Amino acid sequence: MDKILITEGVPLYVKIREALRAEIMHGNLHPGQKIPSEDELAQQYRVSRMTVRQGILDLIKEGLLHRKHGVGTFVSYPHFDRDHTRLTNFFESAREQGIDASSTVLKIEVSPASDKIAKELRLSPGENVICIRTLRFVNQTPVTVHDSYLPHRLFAEIVYENLENVHIWDVMEKYGYRVKRAIQKLEARPASSEIAKLLDIKPNSPILYKERKILAEDGTAVEFTYCYNRGDMYSLTVSMER
Amino acid sequence: MDKILITEGVPLYVKIREALRAEIMHGNLHPGQKIPSEDELAQQYRVSRMTVRQGILDLIKEGLLHRKHGVGTFVSYPHFDRDHTRLTNFFESAREQGIDASSTVLKIEVSPASDKIAKELRLSPGENVICIRTLRFVNQTPVTVHDSYLPHRLFAEIVYENLENVHIWDVMEKYGYRVKRAIQKLEARPASSEIAKLLDIKPNSPILYKERKILAEDGTAVEFTYCYNRGDMYSLTVSMER
DNA sequence: AAAATATAGACGTCTATACGTCTATATTTT
DNA sequence: AAAATATAGACGTATAGACGTCTATATTTT
Structure with missing residues (x-):
């Protein structure tokens, strides 16, 4: 299933970051849930893995996601008072x-x-x-x-x-x-x-x-x-x- | 002039980050000064530009460096109470x-x-x-x-x-x-x-x-x-x- | 002299690929 | 049954190259 990013003039990794953020905010991805792997997301959005990674890393820095080496990336619980x-x-x-x-x-x-x-x-x-x-x-x-x-x-x-x-x-x-x-x-x-x-x-x-x-x-x-x-x-x- | 990184078992970007940190701490690079460009550092340390970049980005997140698009990367002033x-x-x-x-x-x-x-x-x-x-x-x-x-x-x-x-x-x-x-x-x-x-x-x-x-x-x-x-x-x- | 334009340097984004390391799980051996 | 081992999935590190964008400065034009 391909996901398509429309807005122009915005870096791809920002679009992916915001797309992920939206999925989390709208509850399609809920706290504690594992999100698709970097590889899967790269295929879905038709970009390279490093681009997906850059977006994910931003959200981790924000506290919206966290990850465990060798396991996966997960949606964090809210209350982070961002x-x-x-x-x-x-x-x-x-x-x-x-x-x-x-x-x-x-x-x-x-x-x-x-x-x-x-x-x-x-x-x-x-x-x-x-x-x-x-x-x-x-x-x-x-x-x-x-x-x-x-x-x-x-x-x-x-x-x-x-x-x-x-x-x-x-x-x-x-x-x-x-x-x-x-x-x-x-x-x-x-x-x-x-x-x-x-x-x-x-x-x-x-x-x-x-x-x-x-x-x-x-x-x-x-x-x-x-x-x-x-x-x-x-x-x-x-x-x-x- | 090549710079050589010795320690083993540590990622390259960490070595470069710490090498830069040391240069700043020891005063070889002083506050406000422009550090070498990503390209130059990549050549000096014989690594790819992206690897240097990863190290620099860490130090920027820490507040030790800051950069301006199109201009360069600079050593921050202290007092950041890190x-x-x-x-x-x-x-x-x-x-x-x-x-x-x-x-x-x-x-x-x-x-x-x-x-x-x-x-x-x-x-x-x-x-x-x-x-x-x-x-x-x-x-x-x-x-x-x-x-x-x-x-x-x-x-x-x-x-x-x-x-x-x-x-x-x-x-x-x-x-x-x-x-x-x-x-x-x-x-x-x-x-x-x-x-x-x-x-x-x-x-x-x-x-x-x-x-x-x-x-x-x-x-x-x-x-x-x-x-x-x-x-x-x-x-x-x-x-x-x- | 002032304004517009070109240019070089530096960072920003992005790709495609390769291999390393870690974890959980399945499989095999003891 | 327990322990050791193999394996697959996922993240971590690293490369080389391409092109975009921004800034300051030099050059040209007005």
């Missing part, structure tokens, strides 16, 4: 979950970087950074105070952009930097009086404190942030592998 | 950081799973789980209360094992399950009086609360845990990608 594992920005993830999200800019200023930020962003000593403090709302309730530090050298003109209700990562793309990776450190902390006031909670309430460094595709450190998230209204899901 | 990004267990990561770590078992019991745990571990209704509560210490100070739930069906005999100062993941391997992935939800919460007493802190102090589901290589859900970590003594670093 969606929450990707690096998404505030507005993206809110939109996906159908939540009303907004943000206001509290402050923009340019000043020399602190030692810590200079080190994290790999700046020369005394180099300037743009600091943007925003307050983020979910359903009109303040949830996060977000302090963002950007190298002034790379984003000097960004201070003239509209930054309300827009994610800064989208703005960065105009400057040629596409965000690729974040390294984040998480802690539970008591809210300072300043943060408590902004988030409309009592001082010393638990805050999910997050420091993160954002890297672009070429490894440039493009942003460093301090985030103060209301503990009772914010949770974060991550996936890690051995 | 070490903190892997899923490691409590004792592994403590050892790596040269920290004194220990744990005591407070309780072991077998009982029917709660609805939530049955759902997360994909158990039949009413199926039994083993609950193990441990207290973890760093430098003799209690840092984490750890409630672990395991399917009784898979690990019935585990209750007879020594579980003090041992990580349960190591014990699980004896039962044929190798931990592969964790999906964790993180929140900042106030400490309950029970948890506060165990961690020797005041009630309502910030706790980094963590729920996680642990999956084995074949996708079996092997453990569900609730973790209560002292906010002032525990932080977690994770990396996420788009």
Whole structure:
């Protein structure tokens, strides 16, 4: 039985990958089930085995499939929370979950970087950074105070952009930097009086404190942030592998 | 100039990957620098281009290299915190950081799973789980209360094992399950009086609360845990990608 | 000088083939 | 019946070659 791939302008292995993904999602292939072997799929789709393999390997990396040498390839069980594992920005993830999200800019200023930020962003000593403090709302309730530090050298003109209700990562793309990776450190902390006031909670309430460094595709450190998230209204899901 | 690969019994692409890694680590190739093209490397190592490619792709997945279509492959800047990004267990990561770590078992019991745990571990209704509560210490100070739930069906005999100062993941391997992935939800919460007493802190102090589901290589859900970590003594670093 | 175009280098996709290694199962031997 | 062995199926590694696409740079044209 031949399977035919129609779309043009898309690599074959991507088509096969998506065809397999669709079969899994639609339940034609169910969790735990063995999928056809690389050879069989190659014949079905009339491509070479290596092409099928490339598509399968993608899905394995994603966690949708797993395989055992000498035995076969199997559909993984769901609950891998694939969606929450990707690096998404505030507005993206809110939109996906159908939540009303907004943000206001509290402050923009340019000043020399602190030692810590200079080190994290790999700046020369005394180099300037743009600091943007925003307050983020979910359903009109303040949830996060977000302090963002950007190298002034790379984003000097960004201070003239509209930054309300827009994610800064989208703005960065105009400057040629596409965000690729974040390294984040998480802690539970008591809210300072300043943060408590902004988030409309009592001082010393638990805050999910997050420091993160954002890297672009070429490894440039493009942003460093301090985030103060209301503990009772914010949770974060991550996936890690051995 | 030919480069020669000596070790036997190791795939060629692994040798090339490790040779490249060594060159980067030893500083022969420095961050930002362009490495030789796939064609050049194939000639140097006298292998096919696809073999070199497989090695390079591994290093890109790791974040050690990055590439730009039509331009070349480059050494990434460090600070990717590769070490903190892997899923490691409590004792592994403590050892790596040269920290004194220990744990005591407070309780072991077998009982029917709660609805939530049955759902997360994909158990039949009413199926039994083993609950193990441990207290973890760093430098003799209690840092984490750890409630672990395991399917009784898979690990019935585990209750007879020594579980003090041992990580349960190591014990699980004896039962044929190798931990592969964790999906964790993180929140900042106030400490309950029970948890506060165990961690020797005041009630309502910030706790980094963590729920996680642990999956084995074949996708079996092997453990569900609730973790209560002292906010002032525990932080977690994770990396996420788009 | 500016704009359009050509070119070379490098990565991206794809094929067809070969042989190695691992696992589960069937077969044979003890 | 148990143990050893063979076998088939499936993934793992590796090659050589072809052509596509992208980027930066050099060249030509305007």
